Amino acid sequence: MALTWIQLPSTRNRASIARRLRQAAARITTAAITAVDARYEWFGRLSPEHRASVTLVARAGVDGFINWFGEGGSDRPVQIFERAPRELSRHLSLKQTVDLTRTIIDTVDAEIDEQLPRADRPYLHAALNEYSRDVAFAAAEVYAAAAEVRGAWDLRQEATVVDAVMRGEVDDAIMSRVATLGWRSTSGAAVVLGTCPADGAETALEATHRTARSLGLDCLTAVHTDRLVVVVGGAPLGPDADLVAVLAPLAERFAEGPVVVGPRVEQLAAAGGSARAALSGLRAAPGWPQAPRPVHADDLLPERALSGDGHARRALARDVYGPLAEAGGGLLETLTCFLDEGLSIEASARALFVHANTVRYRLKRIHEVTGYSPTDPRDSYTLRLALTLGRLLGPGTA
Structure with missing residues (x-):
C-alpha cells in the first residue's frame, strides 16, 4: 500500500x-x-x-x-x-x-x-x-x-500411534511419539470405539479431544474406515473407576449406534488388549439391541463369544465357570437347576430336595463368586452361556 x-x-x-x-x-x-x-x-x-x-x-x-x-x-x-x-x-x-x-x-x-x-x-x-x-x-x-x-504433522503422528494400538504393536518407538503428542499418563488406559459422524472426521476428532480434556484425560484419536477410535488415559481411569460412567460424555462425539469401552489396562503399551476387546464388542453389539451407550466390552461377553471371539469364550469359562467349580457347595448344581426351572426358587428347591432359603443363599453366593446375579435376566443369560462353555472348554482354560 x-x-x-x-x-x-x-x-x-x-x-x-x-x-x-x-x-x-x-x-x-x-x-x-x-x-x-x-x-x-x-x-x-x-x-x-x-x-x-x-x-x-x-x-x-x-x-x-x-x-x-x-x-x-x-x-x-x-x-x-x-x-x-x-x-x-x-x-x-x-x-x-x-x-x-x-x-x-x-x-x-x-x-x-x-x-x-x-x-x-x-x-x-x-x-x-x-x-x-x-x-x-x-x-x-x-x-x-x-x-x-504442526497440526498436520500431529494428525499423522496420532494416526500412526492409534494404528499401533489397534494392532497391539506399541513399542518404544511408538511411545516416544506418544510423548510428543502430549500424552502424560503413566498408568490407566482404555480404548473407546464407535461409528464416526458422517458430517466430518476432523470436527469429530477436535470435539473428542475437547471433551477428553474437560474430563482430565489424555487422548489420542483417529478414524479407521467408518470407526472413530479414541484412546484415553489418566488419573480418572483408576483401578476402581467405573469406566462407563467416567467415559459416558465421550459417547456424544460418536454417530448413532453402539459405543463400546474396552477394559482398563495399566498403561498405554498394553492398550492393544483393550482395543481388541472393544473391537470385538463393537462387532457383536448388534446382538444386544438394548445395550446401554456406552457399553463395556465385558458386558458383551455372550455376544462376543457367539460371534466367534475366542478370548470371550475363554473368559466366560475361566472367570465365571471356573470360580463356581472351585467354590463347590453345590453352586454349579444349583445354578444349572435354577436356570432349567425358569428362574424359580421354589421349583429349584423341590428339584434339589433342599429348602428354598438354601437356594436363595446359594444364588447369593453365585452372585458373590461370579459378579453375575442368576435372578437378573441379562446376567442369567451370561451365566447359562458360561456353564456351556465351561463344560466344553474346561474351567482352567487359559
Missing part, C-alpha cells in the same frame, strides 16, 4: 532520509537487542544460536523498514521473519514474538529521535506506524503457517 499517511518528501529527499537511516541501522539494531535483553528474561535463556536468530530478525526488521520507506511504502509483503521462521515458531511463543516485534518497533521509534535530523523525524515516525502493522500481519502469518504444519 502506497504511503498516504503524510505528504511524502520528494524521491530525492526520501532517498537521502533512507541513506541516513541506513547509516544508523547497526546502532538501531544493537539498541533493539539490548532493549529485548533488558525487558524479557526468556531472551537470556535462549541458546547462543537462537539469540543470533533473533538478532537476524531484528536486523531484518530495521533493514526492511529502511527499504520499505525508501520505496515509498512498497506493496510487497513484509518478510522480516523469512530468515528464521522455523526458529521463531519452534522456540518462541506467539506472545514472545509479539513482545519482540513491539520492542523492536518501539526502539526504532526512539532511535529515530536520537540518530536522525529533526527534519527527517515526522516522516519516519509516520512511516514506522504504518510499517508496524505490516510487521504484525507478517508475524501472524508465520505462526498460522507453523500451526498448520
Whole structure:
C-alpha cells in the first residue's frame, strides 16, 4: 500500500532520509537487542544460536523498514521473519514474538529521535506506524503457517500411534511419539470405539479431544474406515473407576449406534488388549439391541463369544465357570437347576430336595463368586452361556 499517511518528501529527499537511516541501522539494531535483553528474561535463556536468530530478525526488521520507506511504502509483503521462521515458531511463543516485534518497533521509534535530523523525524515516525502493522500481519502469518504444519504433522503422528494400538504393536518407538503428542499418563488406559459422524472426521476428532480434556484425560484419536477410535488415559481411569460412567460424555462425539469401552489396562503399551476387546464388542453389539451407550466390552461377553471371539469364550469359562467349580457347595448344581426351572426358587428347591432359603443363599453366593446375579435376566443369560462353555472348554482354560 502506497504511503498516504503524510505528504511524502520528494524521491530525492526520501532517498537521502533512507541513506541516513541506513547509516544508523547497526546502532538501531544493537539498541533493539539490548532493549529485548533488558525487558524479557526468556531472551537470556535462549541458546547462543537462537539469540543470533533473533538478532537476524531484528536486523531484518530495521533493514526492511529502511527499504520499505525508501520505496515509498512498497506493496510487497513484509518478510522480516523469512530468515528464521522455523526458529521463531519452534522456540518462541506467539506472545514472545509479539513482545519482540513491539520492542523492536518501539526502539526504532526512539532511535529515530536520537540518530536522525529533526527534519527527517515526522516522516519516519509516520512511516514506522504504518510499517508496524505490516510487521504484525507478517508475524501472524508465520505462526498460522507453523500451526498448520504442526497440526498436520500431529494428525499423522496420532494416526500412526492409534494404528499401533489397534494392532497391539506399541513399542518404544511408538511411545516416544506418544510423548510428543502430549500424552502424560503413566498408568490407566482404555480404548473407546464407535461409528464416526458422517458430517466430518476432523470436527469429530477436535470435539473428542475437547471433551477428553474437560474430563482430565489424555487422548489420542483417529478414524479407521467408518470407526472413530479414541484412546484415553489418566488419573480418572483408576483401578476402581467405573469406566462407563467416567467415559459416558465421550459417547456424544460418536454417530448413532453402539459405543463400546474396552477394559482398563495399566498403561498405554498394553492398550492393544483393550482395543481388541472393544473391537470385538463393537462387532457383536448388534446382538444386544438394548445395550446401554456406552457399553463395556465385558458386558458383551455372550455376544462376543457367539460371534466367534475366542478370548470371550475363554473368559466366560475361566472367570465365571471356573470360580463356581472351585467354590463347590453345590453352586454349579444349583445354578444349572435354577436356570432349567425358569428362574424359580421354589421349583429349584423341590428339584434339589433342599429348602428354598438354601437356594436363595446359594444364588447369593453365585452372585458373590461370579459378579453375575442368576435372578437378573441379562446376567442369567451370561451365566447359562458360561456353564456351556465351561463344560466344553474346561474351567482352567487359559
